[in-house]
Amino acid sequence: MRVTVAVVNTCSSLGIGLAGFGTVGSGVWNTLERNGDLITGRTGGRIALHIAKILVRDPAKARATTSEVPADMFTTEWRALVEDPAVDIVVELIGGTTDAFDIVAAALRANKPVVTGNKALLAERGVELFAISREHQTPIHFEAAVAGGIPIIRTVQDSFIGNRIQSFSGIINGTSNFILGRMAEAGLSFQAALAEAQANGYAEADPTLDVNGWDAAHKAILLATLAYGFPIDASAIHVSGIEQVRPADIAFANNLGYVIKLLAVIREHPDHAVEIRVQPSFIAKSHILAAVHGVFNAVAVHGDAAGESLFYGRGAGQDPTASSVVADLVEAARSLGQVGGHRGFLPYRAAGQLLPVGQTSTAYYVRFDVTDRPGVIAEIARVLADHRIGISGTHSPVNPANPDAEFVDMVFLLHTCPFGQLQTALAEIETLDCVNSPPVVFRIEALT
Amino acid sequence: MRVTVAVVNTCSSLGIGLAGFGTVGSGVWNTLERNGDLITGRTGGRIALHIAKILVRDPAKARATTSEVPADMFTTEWRALVEDPAVDIVVELIGGTTDAFDIVAAALRANKPVVTGNKALLAERGVELFAISREHQTPIHFEAAVAGGIPIIRTVQDSFIGNRIQSFSGIINGTSNFILGRMAEAGLSFQAALAEAQANGYAEADPTLDVNGWDAAHKAILLATLAYGFPIDASAIHVSGIEQVRPADIAFANNLGYVIKLLAVIREHPDHAVEIRVQPSFIAKSHILAAVHGVFNAVAVHGDAAGESLFYGRGAGQDPTASSVVADLVEAARSLGQVGGHRGFLPYRAAGQLLPVGQTSTAYYVRFDVTDRPGVIAEIARVLADHRIGISGTHSPVNPANPDAEFVDMVFLLHTCPFGQLQTALAEIETLDCVNSPPVVFRIEALT
Numbered sequence A, B: 001m002r003v004t005v006a007v008v009n010t011c012s013s014l015g016i017g018l019a020g021f022g023t024v025g026s027g028v029w030n031t032l033e034r035n036g037d038l039i040t041g042r043t044g045g046r047i048a049l050h051i052a053k054i055l056v057r058d059p060a061k062a063r064a065t066t067s068e069v070p071a072d073m074f075t076t077e078w079r080a081l082v083e084d085p086a087v088d089i090v091v092e093l094i095g096g097t098t099d100a101f102d103i104v105a106a107a108l109r110a111n112k113p114v115v116t117g118n119k120a121l122l123a124e125r126g127v128e129l130f131a132i133s134r135e136h137q138t139p140i141h142f143e144a145a146v147a148g149g150i151p152i153i154r155t156v157q158d159s160f161i162g163n164r165i166q167s168f169s170g171i172i173n174g175t176s177n178f179i180l181g182r183m184a185e186a187g188l189s190f191q192a193a194l195a196e197a198q199a200n201g202y203a204e205a206d207p208t209l210d211v212n213g214w215d216a217a218h219k220a221i222l223l224a225t226l227a228y229g230f231p232i233d234a235s236a237i238h239v240s241g242i243e244q245v246r247p248a249d250i251a252f253a254n255n256l257g258y259v260i261k262l263l264a265v266i267r268e269h270p271d272h273a274v275e276i277r278v279q280p281s282f283i284a285k286s287h288i289l290a291a292v293h294g295v296f297n298a299v300a301v302h303g304d305a306a307g308e309s310l311f312y313g314r315g316a317g318q319d320p321t322a323s324s325v326v327a328d329l330v331e332a333a334r335s336l337g338q339v340g341g342h343r344g345f346l347p348y349r350a351a352g353q354l355l356p357v358g359q360t361s362t363a364y365y366v367r368f369d370v371t372d373r374p375g376v377i378a379e380i381a382r383v384l385a386d387h388r389i390g391i392s393g394t395h396s397p398v399n400p401a402n403p404d405a406e407f408v409d410m411v412f413l414l415h416t417c418p419f420g421q422l423q424t425a426l427a428e429i430e431t432l433d434c435v436n437s438p439p440v441v442f443r444i445e446a447l448t
Helices: A023-041 A077-083 A099-109 A119-135 A154-157 A174-186 A190-199 A215-226 A246-255 A318-335 A376-386 A419-430 B023-042 B080-085 B099-109 B118-135 B152-159 B174-186 B190-199 B213-230 B247-255 B320-334 B376-385 B419-430
Strands: A012-020 A048-055 A089-092 A114-116 A165-171 A258-268 A274-284 A296-304 A306-316 A359-369 A391-395 A409-418 A440-444 B013-018 B050-054 B089-092 B115-118 B167-173 B258-268 B274-284 B295-302 B307-314 B361-371 B389-394 B407-418 B442-445
Touching: A012 A023, A012 A077, A012 A099, A012 A190, A012 B013, A012 B118, A023 A048, A023 A296, A023 A318, A023 B307, A048 A077, A048 A318, A048 B152, A089 A174, A089 A318, A089 B080, A099 A114, A099 A174, A099 B361, A114 A119, A114 A318, A119 A215, A154 A296, A154 B152, A165 B307, A174 A246, A174 A258, A190 A246, A215 A258, A215 A274, A246 A258, A246 B361, A296 B013, A359 A419, A359 B247, A376 A391, A376 A409, A376 A419, A409 B050, A419 B213, A440 B442, B013 B023, B013 B167, B023 B050, B023 B361, B050 B213, B050 B320, B080 B099, B089 B320, B099 B118, B115 B118, B115 B213, B115 B320, B118 B213, B152 B295, B152 B307, B167 B213, B174 B190, B174 B258, B174 B295, B213 B274, B258 B361, B274 B407, B274 B419, B320 B389, B361 B376, B361 B419, B376 B389, B376 B407, B376 B419, B407 B419
Parallel strands: A012 A048, A012 A089, A089 A114, A274 B442, A440 B274, B013 B050, B013 B089, B089 B115
Antiparallel strands: A165 A258, A165 A296, A258 A274, A296 A306, A306 B307, A359 A409, A359 A440, A391 A409, B167 B258, B167 B295, B258 B274, B295 B307, B361 B407, B361 B442, B389 B407
C-alpha cells in the first residue's frame, strides 16, 4: 500500500523518489503528510505530490516519521529509485560528492528534475551537473542547500533577477554562530562550546566543515554563482574558520563595540571582479547581523534596485530544510509542464473565518484624559475590576510646565484580556464625570 | 523608434504596456534599461522585455528617466494600451480602484498577464479581479503591492507553500515608521514629524491612508489572502493609525522597555479563525522588529515548517518597487508559456573574474604570540610601517593569573589595507625572534 500524502484533485499526483531518509528526508515525509492537501489547495488543485520510493542503506532501521513508511517503498539500490517509472522527481539527500553525483546525473539524464540540499556537491561539482542539466533541459533546485528554511536562493534567482547584486554579507553556518555565541555569553573556550553544540545536536560528530568555514564557503559559492553566473573555483576562495577564536578575542572585540561572527562576504567590485571570502570578522554591535544569535542564519543582500535587504531564519534543522525541499518540489512539478508556469489563482477557497476583533487578546496601554481630583484612579479601577480586567500599573505623568493642571493624562497598563471586554469597560468609563474624552488604546504585543 | 531595453537573443522580446508613468513607472523603465541584458543573460537568453506603450495623462510632461522616452510610445487612452497587439503584459501603476480596475479587468480578459503594485485595488476589489483572472487563466502578479522591494509575496506564495502560516507580524508602512521614529528620536509631535516626512518625500501630500493604518491594512489583507486563501472583507478588519500617538506615550513605552510601532498582526488560531489587525503597538526593545528604523519595512513570518523568519528591506521608493515589478514581469513572461516553467540553467556565462584574496581590503585585528620583553611593539610596528600599514591601536591583555608570563598575546588593530600587503608584512614579522607562532588574523568589516 502506498501512502498518498496529498489529495488528488484535478491533477495526477507526481511521484517523488527520496534518495536518503535521514533527518531532512523524514522531514519531507512529515511535511507532505501534514500539509500535502494545503499545497494542492494553494495550487488550485493543480499540484499533488506523493512519495513513491525511498533509497536507504538499511530498510529495517527504525524511522522517526509521523506515520509508518510501507516497507516496499524502500530500496537499497539507487538505480531502482531513479529508473522507477513511478518516480517523476528525484530528491537527493544522501550528501557527499560521489554517489550523490551519480544519482543527480542519472536523474537529469532521465529528464527527472532534481531537488537537492547538497551544497558541497553543487559547489564542488556543480559545473558538471549544471552542464548535464542544461543538456537535458531538466532543472536542479537547491533552495535547501543554503540557509535551511530561508528562501535566499529563490530570492536571488527570481525576486532580484532585475538587480545587479552589489554584495552579500551572510551568517550562513549555524553551528559556528552557536559556538561563537556560547563563547561570548558564557566565556567558554572553543572546545567547550563545540562540545556543547554537539551535545545539543547543533554540530555533527565530525564538525570539521562547519568550524573550518567550508560549509559556509560552499554556500557562498552557490550564492555567487547565482548572482554572477560564472563557474567559481572553490580553491580560489579565501576561507578560514573559527578554530582560532579565543574568549579573549571576543572580550577585546566587545570592548571596542564589536561582536565576532563567521561572516561570508561576497562583493562585486566596480571592475566586475568578485570578492568571495569566509572569515571570523568583527562586526559593529549596532549592525543588524550582530543580532543574529544561536543557530539562526541571516543574509544581507544589497541590490542596485532593491537596496539593502535582510533575510533571517532557521538555517538548518529537519522542518526548515524540509520547507525548502517541499517548495522546490512544487517548483519542480511546475517545471514538468503539467501545470503551466503560473501560480494558483487567489482566493483558492470560498470562505474562511475571521476572528472578530472583540475576541483578539493582548495586554493594553490605555491613556485617559481626566480631570485631576482625588478618587479618579479608584473610579476607573472599579469599572475595570467590575469587568474583570487586571491592572499591571497606572501612571499620571506630571506636566512640569503646569504641575497643577486641571486636566491630565492618566495611563493604565492592563493585563491581557479580549478586546471586546476592554471596549465594554471603556464605554462605561467614558460615562464617568472625571473622564473628558474617549480613551486612547495601544496594544502591548507579546511577540515571540 | 522603439527603445528595446534588452538584447534579444534566442527569444522574441515581450512587449510591456505601462499604465502609469510616475515614480515607479520611471523606475521600471530605468531598471529595464540598466539591467535588461542581465535579465536576458540570467534566463539563459530565454526572456527579453521591452516597454512598448505607456499610458499617461499628459504626454508633454517632463520625465525623470535615464534615457528619453520616444513621444510615440505614449497614449492617453487606456484601451489603446491594453488592446495594442505589441503589448503582451500590462503593468498597472495608476493607483485607485476605478480606472485601475477597468484596466486590469480588460487586460485579463485579453489574456494579458497583469503586474500591479496597487494594494488598495486588490484588497478592496481583489475578489472580483481574481475571479476574472481564474476565468481567463491569466495571472495577476503583485509583489510590488506589499513591502516594496522585499519579496514577501513570492516567499509566502512559493517558498512557504509547504507551510501552514501561523502568524505574520509586520512593519509594512514606512511613512508611519519614519514618523514614529522621529517622534522617538527628536521628541517631535505627530504633526511636526509628519511635516518632516512630507518634506523628505516619505509621505504623500495626502498622507491619510499611511497614517490611519489603511495602507498597512490593505497589505495585511493581501498577506492573509495568500496564507489562508479565502476572500477577506476589508470592513471586518480592526485598523487604527498613529494619529493619536504622543511623545509622552513613546517616552512612557521607552521607560518600560518598549518601542511603539504601527504593527500589522495576522494570526491563525487553533480553530482556524484568522485574526487580522493593524494598530500602534508596544513591542519589546529586544525584539528584532524594534530595530526596524526609518522607512524600512520588515515582516516576521512564522510557518509550521520554516519556523521563525524575518524579511527586511526597503518598503517603498522608486527602485525597490521597480525591482519587484521587474521580477513579476519575468514571472509573467514565464506564465506566457514561451519559456517553460523553469529558470535558466547555471552557470549562465562562461567566465568571470574572481578578485584575488590579496587584493581584498578591510581593517584587521591581528593577535601575535610574543615573548614579553621591551621593544616587542617597536619591532612589530617597524615592520608594519615598512609595509605602509597603519596601526589604530595595540593591546596586550595581562593575564591576571600570571602577570609575569614570558609568552603573552599582543593584539594590533590595523587600518584598512589589501590582505596581500598584510600577508607580506606578517610573513616578515613571523621571522622576528620575539614572535613565537603564526599570527591570527580576523577581519574588521565595515558593513553598511
